[in-house]
Amino acid sequence: MSSLFDLSGKRALVTGATHGLGMAMAKGLAEAGAELIINGTTPSRMEKAVGEYESEGHTVHSFIFDVTNEHKVREHVDKVEKEIGPIDILVNNAGIIKRVPLKDMDVEEYRRVIDVDLVGPFLMAKHVVRHMIPRKEGKIINICSMMTELGRDTVGAYAAAKGGLKMLTKSMATEWARYNIQSNAIGPGYFATSQTEPIRKDGHPFNEFIINRTPAGRWGDPSDLAGAAVFLSSKGSNFVNGQVIYVDGGILATIGKPANE
Numbered sequence: 001m002s003s004l005f006d007l008s009g010k011r012a013l014v015t016g017a018t019h020g021l022g023m024a025m026a027k028g029l030a031e032a033g034a035e036l037i038i039n040g041t042t043p044s045r046m047e048k049a050v051g052e053y054e055s056e057g058h059t060v061h062s063f064i065f066d067v068t069n070e071h072k073v074r075e076h077v078d079k080v081e082k083e084i085g086p087i088d089i090l091v092n093n094a095g096i097i098k099r100v101p102l103k104d105m106d107v108e109e110y111r112r113v114i115d116v117d118l119v120g121p122f123l124m125a126k127h128v129v130r131h132m133i134p135r136k137e138g139k140i141i142n143i144c145s146m147m148t149e150l151g152r153d154t155v156g157a158y159a160a161a162k163g164g165l166k167m168l169t170k171s172m173a174t175e176w177a178r179y180n181i182q183s184n185a186i187g188p189g190y191f192a193t194s195q196t197e198p199i200r201k202d203g204h205p206f207n208e209f210i211i212n213r214t215p216a217g218r219w220g221d222p223s224d225l226a227g228a229a230v231f232l233s234s235k236g237s238n239f240v241n242g243q244v245i246y247v248d249g250g251i252l253a254t255i256g257k258p259a260n261e
Contacts, residue, residue, distance in 0.1 A: 004236040008033030012233060013080065013087045015039040015067055015124060016094030018049035020193045021143070021222055025091060025186075028226025029233055030058035034089065037061045037080055067094050067120035070127075077127040089139045089233045090128045092121035095161075102156040110157045117161035122168060125183070129176060136180045139233045142169045144187040144244050149252060166244055173242030182241050184232045189248025191220040213256050216249030 007029060017026040017038035030036050036058060040046045046062050053060040061084055065072040080087055095117045098109050121142050132138030147159040148166045165185065172183035190210045192200060199206040200219060211217060228245050231237050246252050 005230055005234045006033055007089075007230065007233060010088040010233070011035045011037060011080075011085055012089035012091060013037040013039065013077075013124075013128065014091040014093055015120070017091075018042065018045045020195065021188055021191060021225055022091075022093035023049060023052075024222030025093065025225050025229040027053070027056070027058065028223070028229050029089065029091075030056075030060075031226070032230045032234070034233070035059045035061075035085075037063065037084065037087070039063050039065060039067065039076075039094065041066055067092075067124055068115045070123050073123045074127045077124075077131070081131050086135060087128050087131060088137070089141070090124060091141045091143070091229065091233075092124050093143045094120055095143065097155060097158045099154040100157075101154050105157065113157035114161050114164075117158065118164045118168065121165060125172060129172075129181065132181050133176070133179045138176075138179075138181040139237070140172060140176075140181065140183040141229065141232050142172075142183070142185040144169070144185045146187060146189055146246065146248055146252060148185075148187050148244060149246075169244065170242040177241050180238075182232070182237055184237065184240060184242065185244040186225065186228050186232065187244050187246040187248065187252075188225060189214070189220055189246065189251050191222055191224070193222060214249040214251050215254055215257070218249065220247065220249060 012029045012034040014022055014026040016022040018040040026036055038060060050060055050062050063076050065076050098113055125140050142165050144165050145162040147155060148162040151159055169183055169185045225247055228247050
């Protein structure tokens with residue numbers, strides 16, 4: 001069975017993999033044997049990330065470019081294919097969020113969120129799949145969110161983008177399954193990262209809300225995402241297509257714990 005999830009000899013391009021959940025998923029793929037190609041937009045953060053990957057013994061290649069710039073996306077995808085080798089796995093993780101009520105949100109802010117979180121995955125997949133189709137093999141993983149299914153105050157643009165990404169994933173599966181390319185998504189719940197550290201302190205109302213709202217009774221650890229990423233990148237998911245796997249500790253399965261528990 002272990003051979004089903006062995007990624008040895010595969011190359012995985014993970015966008016936004018210089019920190020946080022993107023890095024956690026990339027490390028999981030590397031530990032399963034994949035050679036990494038990571039993308040980011042900040043040179044200093046990229047340098048630090050490469051050092052961390054290499055210190056753990058992972059083979060990694062790094063590229064600085066904006067996933068919303070189609071010229072740069074095509075240029076770098078073609079460069080990887082020519083100079084490093086075939087991209088077998090694409091993880092569209094790069095994303096942003098702007099916490100602004102919809103009635104106060106500037107349209108340019110709204111468009112930027114849509115551009116990064118929804119147009120970026122389209123552009124990356126569009127140019128990677130051009131190489132996958134002739135090989136008749138490939139895995140595309142889009143990173144959705146619980147906001148793919150739920151609304152929440154101040155994150156309307158993000159929710160709109162992530163809801164759209166679910167349907168883009170299904171459309172990718174519809175068009176590319178005939179070429180033995182599987183297009184799926186992961187929907188992370190609430191995870192313990194540097195970004196959530198300020199609101200995870202004991203006594204913080206949001207920390208209490210998440211702990212009580214999550215059947216697992218805890219925040220996710222970034223490493224909890226590795227299994228889903230490896231599964232969707234492996235032969236084990238060869239007949240899984242157009243799906244969103246939610247890694248959320250059970251939040252979407254319930255309306256919440258009873259008050260007396």
